[in-house]
Amino acid sequence: MRAVLVFAAPLTLASCGSPDPAPATTGAAVHGSLVAAWPASGAPREMRFSRDGRLLAASDASGLISVRDTATWREIARLQHAGGATSLAFSSDGGTLYSGGYDGAVRIWDVHSGNSTGTLHASPATIWTLDVSADGQRLAAAGEDSTIHLWTLATPDRPQTLRGHQRNIWEVRFSPDGKLLASGSFDKTVRLWNATTGEPVKTLTGHQQAVVGLAFSPDGRLLASSGDDSTIRLWQMPAGTPVKTIEAGNHTYKLAFAADGRWLVSGGRAYGGFGTFWHQLTGGGGGARPIRIWRTADWALVDALPADDDVAHLAIGPDGRWLVSATEDGRFRLWRLRTVRR
Numbered sequence: 481m482r483a484v485l486v487f488a489a490p491l492t493l494a495s496c497g498s499p500d501p502a503p504a505t506t507g508a509a510v511h512g513s514l515v516a517a518w519p520a521s522g523a524p525r526e527m528r529f530s531r532d533g534r535l536l537a538a539s540d541a542s543g544l545i546s547v548r549d550t551a552t553w554r555e556i557a558r559l560q561h562a563g564g565a566t567s568l569a570f571s572s573d574g575g576t577l578y579s580g581g582y583d584g585a586v587r588i589w590d591v592h593s594g595n596s597t598g599t600l601h602a603s604p605a606t607i608w609t610l611d612v613s614a615d616g617q618r619l620a621a622a623g624e625d626s627t628i629h630l631w632t633l634a635t636p637d638r639p640q641t642l643r644g645h646q647r648n649i650w651e652v653r654f655s656p657d658g659k660l661l662a663s664g665s666f667d668k669t670v671r672l673w674n675a676t677t678g679e680p681v682k683t684l685t686g687h688q689q690a691v692v693g694l695a696f697s698p699d700g701r702l703l704a705s706s707g708d709d710s711t712i713r714l715w716q717m718p719a720g721t722p723v724k725t726i727e728a729g730n731h732t733y734k735l736a737f738a739a740d741g742r743w744l745v746s747g748g749r750a751y752g753g754f755g756t757f758w759h760q761l762t763g764g765g766g767g768a769r770p771i772r773i774w775r776t777a778d779w780a781l782v783d784a785l786p787a788d789d790d791v792a793h794l795a796i797g798p799d800g801r802w803l804v805s806a807t808e809d810g811r812f813r814l815w816r817l818r819t820v821r822r
Contacts, residue, residue, distance in 0.1 A: 509782035510773050512815040524806035526567050526793045530574035533798040539565035557594045567609050572616030580607030602629040609651045613658040622649035640678040650692045656700040664691030670705050682720045695735035706732035736796045744774045747791030
């Protein structure tokens with residue numbers, strides 16, 4: 481009997497996974513088709529488009545930062561953040577790239593020359609997230625030390641330190657008008673801050689596990705948050721009033737709104753708990769579709785794209801035609817998005 485139980489268990493694990501929510505069958509939708517894939521030198525970490533959409537930067541745990549021209553998708557620069565690069569943010573004009581790393585530093589790069597032009601020292605702990613305000617005046621960084629470091633880039637020698645979270649911070653995002661800064665943490669909360677003064681504005685509660693992803697809608701009226709409790713929560717801004725909770729079906733790590741506000745893309749764990757174990761043990765599994773596109777008019781799921789492993793990050797180009805994803809199988813993938821009506 482013991483032998484039967486020991487060998488029957490993996491069969492159950494192999495088939496176990498979290499089912500996708502049912503997709504909508506009518507109305508406007510977006511379909512994604514895979515166009516290209518690029519290998520990473522280390523575990524893929526983050527991708528960012530420049531605000532004009534002409535450049536895409538991608539980082540990995542080896543410290544390599546690859547910059548591509550989106551007209552041809554050819555690599556035009558390679559930068560190296562010593563010790564590993566975790567997070568990226570472009571300046572408002574796209575000429576400067578900021579990278580955060582495991583070394584706790586924020587490095588500044590001239591995109592055109594590929595040269596490092598300076599370093600902002602935030603913390604000895606890992607920086608997990610960066611963001612630059614739309615006007616290009618402020619840079620926020622946060623990570624393992626549970627604090628947010630906020631620079632006014634005209635006077636970067638005097639950063640503010642924002643304290644309130646009790647555990648590490650996974651994401652910081654400025655609102656489109658630059659007035660608010662949102663942060664999501666392992667302490668299960670989303671916090672809103674005055675982006676100018678650094679004063680706390682409100683703490684948003686409701687998530688039952690770590691908050692990993694944040695995204696403001698393009699008009700700034702909504703903030704979406706997601707995390708390990710397998711939900712996407714929507715909050716009305718600037719009041720922070722809860723609007724809706726979407727059952728996403730699995731841990732959801734990253735969020736991105738399309739520039740026209742019609743779609744929200746989410747990415748996260750590819751398999752359920754047992755399925756993840758089986759995949760890590762054998763490399764098997766298959767059939768996972770953890771990249772999901774939601775229609776913001778009614779929050780219906782309209783498409784789910786495949787991935788062979790967990791989605792670490794994703795980004796949508798400013799023109800809404802391109803989606804890039806980073807997965808733990810060591811690859812960045814480029815998807816072409818097309819709007820259809822069923």
